Amino acid sequence: MTTEQVAAPGAASLAPRVPAVRVAGVHKTFRRAEGMQTVLQDINIDVLPGEFVCLLGSSGCGKSTLLNLISGLDQPSSGRIEVPAGRPALMFQEHALFPWLTAGKNIELVLRLRGVPKAERRTRAEELLNLVRLQDAYGKRAHELSGGMRQRVALARALAQDSQVLLMDEPFAALDAITRDVLHEELTRIWETTGISVVFVTHNVREAVRLAQRILLMSCRPGRVAHEWGIDLPQPRRPEDPDVAALSVEITDQLREEIRRHARD
Numbered sequence: 725m726t727t728e729q730v731a732a733p734g735a736a737s738l739a740p741r742v743p744a745v746r747v748a749g750v751h752k753t754f755r756r757a758e759g760m761q762t763v764l765q766d767i768n769i770d771v772l773p774g775e776f777v778c779l780l781g782s783s784g785c786g787k788s789t790l791l792n793l794i795s796g797l798d799q800p801s802s803g804r805i806e807v808p809a810g811r812p813a814l815m816f817q818e819h820a821l822f823p824w825l826t827a828g829k830n831i832e833l834v835l836r837l838r839g840v841p842k843a844e845r846r847t848r849a850e851e852l853l854n855l856v857r858l859q860d861a862y863g864k865r866a867h868e869l870s871g872g873m874r875q876r877v878a879l880a881r882a883l884a885q886d887s888q889v890l891l892m893d894e895p896f897a898a899l900d901a902i903t904r905d906v907l908h909e910e911l912t913r914i915w916e917t918t919g920i921s922v923v924f925v926t927h928n929v930r931e932a933v934r935l936a937q938r939i940l941l942m943s944c945r946p947g948r949v950a951h952e953w954g955i956d957l958p959q960p961r962r963p964e965d966p967d968v969a970a971l972s973v974e975i976t977d978q979l980r981e982e983i984r985r986h987a988r989d
């Protein structure tokens with residue numbers, strides 16, 4: 725297992741040794757018709773301020789469950805979740821924009837809920853749309869936007885929460901490969917600019933290697949952190965770069981091994 729610890733480049737208001745997110749000894753069990761199912765077992769993760777961490781694993785290994793626990797949407801059966809950086813923002817595969825509101829108003833709604841004065845909301849919404857390179861989308865509704873554009877608005881809306889931590893659950897999984905690629909580039913740029921911590925869930929090895937400073941590979945049933953890689957390859961990374969390709973092969977082999985092990989159990 726490679727456990728190279730990587731320094732986060734981003735800014736953050738927290739002292740360097742205080743993690744943005746701490747998951748300590750977390751177990752999660754669900755009651756099901758066939759009995760109790762342990763989905764997560766003894767998960768221990770510290771996410772540093774400004775760090776980009778990918779949770780990688782095959783379908784059903786508990787990635788979304790872990791993200792839900794970090795977000796506070798669900799509680800661990802035992803162990804502790806701490807988010808010293810404050811309430812995280814969330815982004816999912818589904819954009820979940822309100823269809824009756826324009827892109828700008830979707831963002832302004834979050835600003836309003838945060839108590840941002842009315843006079844400032846429009847300017848801030850436009851700034852956020854600029855940040856995701858959607859300057860012209862302020863007055864457009866979701867049905868007038870492409871899938872990639874909707875996810876950009878969803879990202880802008882998540883950033884409107886002004887959180888230090890962004891939790892992303894397969895946000896680009898429904899997009900075509902080229903659009904996904906462009907959004908990877910945008911997300912990397914935004915992460916570098918804002919210095920937020922990102923916890924990004926995916927089952928796509930290439931996506932994880934493209935984005936992350938640290939990849940945590942989860943095993944299945946129960947979900948545990950089976951392997952960890954620290955990645956200090958420069959951004960932007962291209963799949964065909966030899967180091968990126970070699971790492972993708974190494975991680976894919978480990979993922980296959982985890983899937984085989986799970987099938988044998």
Ligand SMILES: Nc1ncnc2c1ncn2[C@@H]1O[C@H](COP(=O)(O)OP(=O)(O)OP(=O)(O)O)[C@@H](O)[C@H]1O
Nearest residue numbers: 754755763781782783784785786787788789790927
């Ligand atoms: N509320 C729940 N009640 C019962 N079982 C649940 C609940 N939520 C999740 N599970 C189970 O926990 C396991 C892990 O699910 P989870 O959605 O976290 O996996 P995942 O790794 O995110 O999968 P995918 O990549 O397919 O989204 C699955 O077996 C799922 O059926």
